[in-house]
Amino acid sequence: MRFTIKAKLAVGFGLVVVLAVGAAAIGLRSLSQSNDMIRDMVENDMVKVQTVGQADAASEAAGRHLLNLILATDSTERNGYWAAVEEQMGILSASLTKLRGNATAQEQALIEGIERNLAEYARGAEKARQAAQRDAEARAFAMTQQNGANRAFQIIVDEVRPVRTALNEQLRQLIALEEANLAAKVAANDRALSTAWSVMLAFMAATALIGLAVALWVSLGIARGLNQAAGLAQRVAEGDLTARAEYRNADEIGELMGHLNTMVLRLRDVVGEVLSASSNVAAGSQQLSASAQQLSNGATEQASAAEEASSSMEEMSANIRQSAENAAETEKIAARSADDAEQSGKAVTEAVNAMKSIADKITIVQEIARQTDLLALNAAIEAARAGEHGKGFAVVASEVRKLAERSQAAAAEIITLTGDSVTVSEQAGQMLSKLVPDIRRTAQLVEEISAASREQTIGAEQINTAIQQLDQVTQQNASAGEQMSATSEELAAQAEQLQAAIAFFRTEEDKAWSAPALPRGEPQARPVASSRPGRAARPSKGVKSLEPAFLGIPPARKNGSAQGFALVMEDGRDDEDARFERY
Amino acid sequence: MTKMPDSNVTDGRTDGCALQVLTLGLGGEIFALESAQVREVLDMVELTEVPGARSFVKGLVNVRGKVVPVVDLKTKFDMPALPPTEDSRIVVIEVSRNGEDSMVGVLTDRVLEVTELPQATLEDVPRVGMTWQPDFIRAIGKRDGDFVIVMDIAAIFSSEGPGGRRKTQP
Incomplete structure (x- = not known):
C-alpha cells in the first residue's frame, strides 16, 4: 500500500x-x-x-x-x-x-x-x-x-x-x-x-x-x-522536450511526475510527427498547386470543347429538324405511293383480264389456222391426185399451208407469251397488293420517325442547354482551380511557417540547440524570439522569407497562434520568387 | 418437182423419177403413203366403236355420208398406243380389196406434207434386223436425213390380225 x-x-x-x-x-x-x-x-x-x-x-x-x-x-x-x-x-x-x-x-x-x-x-x-x-x-x-x-x-x-x-x-x-x-x-x-x-x-x-x-x-x-514539477514545466516551456523529472515517491506527486514525463514523451512524439507532417504538407501543397494549375488549364480546354460541342449540337439540332421535315414529306409521298400502288394493282388486274381475253381470241385464230392447214393439206392431196393438172394448185396449197402453219406458230407463240404475261402480271398484281400494306406501314414508320425526330429536336436543344451550363460550370472550375493553386501555395508557405514554429521544440539531445540555457527560475524573462537561432539554423528559404512577417506579429497575437498565423504575404520577397508565377 | 406419170397411179412405183407420197408420223417414226391412195385428211373426230371388230379397228367414222372404218396401224405394227393429240389426224385412204375399192381411215399422230421421194433414194427393205414385217413395207426412202418408211397398204390390209402371221409363224 x-x-x-x-x-x-x-x-x-x-x-x-x-x-x-x-x-x-x-x-x-x-x-x-x-x-x-x-x-x-x-x-x-x-x-x-x-x-x-x-x-x-x-x-x-x-x-x-x-x-x-x-x-x-x-x-x-x-x-x-x-x-x-x-x-x-x-x-x-x-x-x-x-x-x-x-x-x-x-x-x-x-x-x-x-x-x-x-x-x-x-x-x-x-x-x-x-x-x-x-x-x-x-x-x-x-x-x-x-x-x-x-x-x-x-x-x-x-x-x-x-x-x-x-x-x-x-x-x-x-x-x-x-x-x-x-x-x-x-x-x-x-x-x-x-x-x-x-x-x-x-x-x-x-x-x-x-x-x-x-x-x-x-x-x-x-x-x-x-519544485521538480515546476522545473520540468519550465524546461518544457523553454522548448526542451528532452527533460525528465526524477521523483520516485509513490504518492500523488510521484504519479503527477509520471504523467508529466509521459506528457513530455508524447509531446516529443507529437512534435516530431508535426514536423514531418508539416514538411509533407508543404511538399503536398506544392504538388497540389501544380495539379490545380493543370486542373485549371484542363478546365479551360474543357470549356472550349464544351463550346464546340454546343455549336455541333446546334448544327445537329438543325439537321434533326430537317430530317423531321423530310420524314413528314416522305410520309406524304409514301401515302400517295400506297394509293398509286393500289390503283396499279387494279390496272394490272384489268390487264390480266384483257390478256386472258386476247388469249381466248388467239385460240380462235389458232383454230382457224389449223383448219386452214388441214384444208391446205387436203388441197395438196387433191392436187397430187389431180396429177399434172394440179401442179399449180399444189403450189398454192403448199403456200397456203405454210401461211397457215406460220399463223399457227405465231398464234401459239402469242398464246405462250400471253400466258407468260398473265403469269407475270398476276405476280405483279400480287406483289403490288403486297406492296400496298408495306407502303402504308412505311408511311406509319416514317410518321413515327418524324415524331421521333421532333422529340430528338427537343432533346438536342436540352442537350445544348446542358452543354452551355456545363461550359459555365467548367469556366467556374477553371477559376476555382486557379484559386486553389494560389491557396495551396499559401498553404505551402504556412506549412513551412509551421515547421519553423515547431522547431522551437528540442526533441533530441544531439540536435543543434544553439540557444543558451537560461537559468531556471526566470522562465518569463525568456523571449519567444530567443529561439530564432534554432530556426535560423534550418536551411528553409520559406522561413527565411517569412521571418519578418513572423516577427512582425505583436506578442499579443502570438498567444492566439493556436488559431492560426497572421500571414503577411506581401513582404519577404527574395530571389526565389522569380521562379514562381504569381497568381 | 419432177414430172410425174399419171398412168398406174395406184401402183405408185412408176418408172418416173419420183414417188409422190403423203408423209405422216406414227410414234417416233415417219411413214409415207402414196398420195394416189390418199383420199383426204380429216381432223380427229369422235369414233363410233364397233363391237366385235378386230383389235386394230378402232371404230367407225362418217366421211361425207359414207361409213368408213378407222384402223390404228400402231396396233398392227406392235407399237405402243398413244392417246390422240391436237395433231392427230385421220387419213382416209382408198384400199382395193378383193377387187373393189373401199375407204379406210388411218389414225395418225401427225400429218406432215405431200411430197415427192426421188426414185434414187428409195431402197428395198433389209431382210434382217427389222422391227416390222417386211411385207408391210414397200420401200424405205430418205428425206432431210430421216428415213421414211413407205407402207404397202394392200399388204397391210390383206393380212388378218395385228401381227397375225408373225405370231403364228414360230
Missing part, C-alpha cells in the same frame, strides 16, 4: 482530532462535575443557610413582637402582637422542619437542641403573654403603672431571655456549620477544576506538537515534488 499524501494527512489530522476530542471530553466532564457541585451548593447548602437565616430572623422578630406585646396598652394590640409572635414561631418551626429533611448528624443534634429551646421559649412566651394580660388588667383597675405592673417584663427577663439567648446561640452555630460546609464544597470544586485544567493543557500541547510535525512532513514532501 502506498503511503500517499492523503494517507499522511489523514493519519496526522486523525491524531490531532483524536487528541482534541479527548481534551474536549475531559473539559466537558470537568464542567459537568463542577456544575453538579454548584447546583448541589445552590440547591442544598445555600438553601440551608437561607433557611437558617430565616429561622434566625424569625427568632429575632418573635422576641421583638413579644416585647411589643408587653409594652402594648390595650388587648387588641396585644392580640395582634401575639399573632405575630405565633406566626414567627411557626416560621421558625417550619424552617427547622425543612432543615431536618436532609440534615447531617451534626446538624440534627443542633436542630433538636433548637427545637427543645423553641418549645421552652413558646411556653415562656405564653406565660409572658398571660402576665402581660394580667398586668394590663391590674393597670386598668389600679389606674397606675407602678404597682405590679411589671410581671410580664420580669418573666421575660428571667425566663424567656435565657432560652432565647440559647436558641440564638444554637442558630448561630448552625449558620456557622452551614457556611463551613459551603466553603469546603467550594474548595473541592476549585481543586477539581485545576486538575481538569492541567489535563487539558497537556492534551492541547500534544495536539499542537503532533499537528506541527505532520504539517511539516507533508508540506516538505509536496514542496519538493512541486
Whole structure:
C-alpha cells in the first residue's frame, strides 16, 4: 500500500482530532462535575443557610413582637402582637422542619437542641403573654403603672431571655456549620477544576506538537515534488522536450511526475510527427498547386470543347429538324405511293383480264389456222391426185399451208407469251397488293420517325442547354482551380511557417540547440524570439522569407497562434520568387 | 418437182423419177403413203366403236355420208398406243380389196406434207434386223436425213390380225 499524501494527512489530522476530542471530553466532564457541585451548593447548602437565616430572623422578630406585646396598652394590640409572635414561631418551626429533611448528624443534634429551646421559649412566651394580660388588667383597675405592673417584663427577663439567648446561640452555630460546609464544597470544586485544567493543557500541547510535525512532513514532501514539477514545466516551456523529472515517491506527486514525463514523451512524439507532417504538407501543397494549375488549364480546354460541342449540337439540332421535315414529306409521298400502288394493282388486274381475253381470241385464230392447214393439206392431196393438172394448185396449197402453219406458230407463240404475261402480271398484281400494306406501314414508320425526330429536336436543344451550363460550370472550375493553386501555395508557405514554429521544440539531445540555457527560475524573462537561432539554423528559404512577417506579429497575437498565423504575404520577397508565377 | 406419170397411179412405183407420197408420223417414226391412195385428211373426230371388230379397228367414222372404218396401224405394227393429240389426224385412204375399192381411215399422230421421194433414194427393205414385217413395207426412202418408211397398204390390209402371221409363224 502506498503511503500517499492523503494517507499522511489523514493519519496526522486523525491524531490531532483524536487528541482534541479527548481534551474536549475531559473539559466537558470537568464542567459537568463542577456544575453538579454548584447546583448541589445552590440547591442544598445555600438553601440551608437561607433557611437558617430565616429561622434566625424569625427568632429575632418573635422576641421583638413579644416585647411589643408587653409594652402594648390595650388587648387588641396585644392580640395582634401575639399573632405575630405565633406566626414567627411557626416560621421558625417550619424552617427547622425543612432543615431536618436532609440534615447531617451534626446538624440534627443542633436542630433538636433548637427545637427543645423553641418549645421552652413558646411556653415562656405564653406565660409572658398571660402576665402581660394580667398586668394590663391590674393597670386598668389600679389606674397606675407602678404597682405590679411589671410581671410580664420580669418573666421575660428571667425566663424567656435565657432560652432565647440559647436558641440564638444554637442558630448561630448552625449558620456557622452551614457556611463551613459551603466553603469546603467550594474548595473541592476549585481543586477539581485545576486538575481538569492541567489535563487539558497537556492534551492541547500534544495536539499542537503532533499537528506541527505532520504539517511539516507533508508540506516538505509536496514542496519538493512541486519544485521538480515546476522545473520540468519550465524546461518544457523553454522548448526542451528532452527533460525528465526524477521523483520516485509513490504518492500523488510521484504519479503527477509520471504523467508529466509521459506528457513530455508524447509531446516529443507529437512534435516530431508535426514536423514531418508539416514538411509533407508543404511538399503536398506544392504538388497540389501544380495539379490545380493543370486542373485549371484542363478546365479551360474543357470549356472550349464544351463550346464546340454546343455549336455541333446546334448544327445537329438543325439537321434533326430537317430530317423531321423530310420524314413528314416522305410520309406524304409514301401515302400517295400506297394509293398509286393500289390503283396499279387494279390496272394490272384489268390487264390480266384483257390478256386472258386476247388469249381466248388467239385460240380462235389458232383454230382457224389449223383448219386452214388441214384444208391446205387436203388441197395438196387433191392436187397430187389431180396429177399434172394440179401442179399449180399444189403450189398454192403448199403456200397456203405454210401461211397457215406460220399463223399457227405465231398464234401459239402469242398464246405462250400471253400466258407468260398473265403469269407475270398476276405476280405483279400480287406483289403490288403486297406492296400496298408495306407502303402504308412505311408511311406509319416514317410518321413515327418524324415524331421521333421532333422529340430528338427537343432533346438536342436540352442537350445544348446542358452543354452551355456545363461550359459555365467548367469556366467556374477553371477559376476555382486557379484559386486553389494560389491557396495551396499559401498553404505551402504556412506549412513551412509551421515547421519553423515547431522547431522551437528540442526533441533530441544531439540536435543543434544553439540557444543558451537560461537559468531556471526566470522562465518569463525568456523571449519567444530567443529561439530564432534554432530556426535560423534550418536551411528553409520559406522561413527565411517569412521571418519578418513572423516577427512582425505583436506578442499579443502570438498567444492566439493556436488559431492560426497572421500571414503577411506581401513582404519577404527574395530571389526565389522569380521562379514562381504569381497568381 | 419432177414430172410425174399419171398412168398406174395406184401402183405408185412408176418408172418416173419420183414417188409422190403423203408423209405422216406414227410414234417416233415417219411413214409415207402414196398420195394416189390418199383420199383426204380429216381432223380427229369422235369414233363410233364397233363391237366385235378386230383389235386394230378402232371404230367407225362418217366421211361425207359414207361409213368408213378407222384402223390404228400402231396396233398392227406392235407399237405402243398413244392417246390422240391436237395433231392427230385421220387419213382416209382408198384400199382395193378383193377387187373393189373401199375407204379406210388411218389414225395418225401427225400429218406432215405431200411430197415427192426421188426414185434414187428409195431402197428395198433389209431382210434382217427389222422391227416390222417386211411385207408391210414397200420401200424405205430418205428425206432431210430421216428415213421414211413407205407402207404397202394392200399388204397391210390383206393380212388378218395385228401381227397375225408373225405370231403364228414360230
